[in-house]
Amino acid sequence: ADVDALDQVMLKAKDKTTPGALAQSPDLQRLCSLTLPHRLPNQEIIKDDDGIAWAEASIDQQIEAALSPSLPLSSGGLLLINTPPGAAVIDGDSADSRLSPSELAFEMITPLAIQLRLRRISGPVVIDFPRLHRPDADSVHRYMAEAVAADPFPPHLYGWTKGGLYTLDRPYRWRRLDQLLGNKTKTEAITALR
Numbered sequence: 001a002d003v004d005a006l007d008q009v010m011l012k013a014k015d016k017t018t019p020g021a022l023a024q025s026p027d028l029q030r031l032c033s034l035t036l037p038h039r040l041p042n043q044e045i046i047k048d049d050d051g052i053a054w055a056e057a058s059i060d061q062q063i064e065a066a067l068s069p070s071l072p073l074s075s076g077g078l079l080l081i082n083t084p085p086g087a088a089v090i091d092g093d094s095a096d097s098r099l100s101p102s103e104l105a106f107e108m109i110t111p112l113a114i115q116l117r118l119r120r121i122s123g124p125v126v127i128d129f130p131r132l133h134r135p136d137a138d139s140v141h142r143y144m145a146e147a148v149a150a151d152p153f154p155p156h157l158y159g160w161t162k163g164g165l166y167t168l169d170r171p172y173r174w175r176r177l178d179q180l181l182g183n184k185t186k187t188e189a190i191t192a193l194r
Helices: 002-013 026-035 052-056 059-066 101-118 134-147 177-181 186-193
Strands: 070-072 078-082 088-093 123-128 156-160 166-170
Touching: 052 059, 059 101, 059 177, 078 101, 088 101, 101 123, 101 134, 134 156, 134 166
Parallel strands: 088 123
Antiparallel strands: 070 078, 078 088, 123 166, 156 166
């Protein structure tokens, strides 16, 4: 159904766009200059006229995941991601997972680091990992540092509060993805980003 809806939107927009490229309207160029990240040095520009690179990279699925308030983990656990004004709050929920608290915490780290970048989350972030013993908490902190090392805007990792919450701060650079897309439906958002 989503593909059919996208096809209908694309048919209506065909006179305004060129497949695989942005239309050359001044308004669209101005919008892109305000919202799209600048290209990093030596970053290859990929032209995708047929949409194959888009599909191979699972971009639609990644955008859908980035607009969802929860992210399922492979073990059956969940990351619940809430980004109200002020601080982002991320909760690790065991849900259907049979993992121990420390195993679940380690499983959360890589997807969490990816979502920080993909959703463009910035500012203070509070993460509620499962309750951990001190050695496991120290290991989570070290693994978190490794997971965010590739972030173009590396967060400042503050570590654990006395209440057992993990805190970090990611520098502000751009508006969050959900703010950028406004009140669009997922289909409209994917079409806009496509």
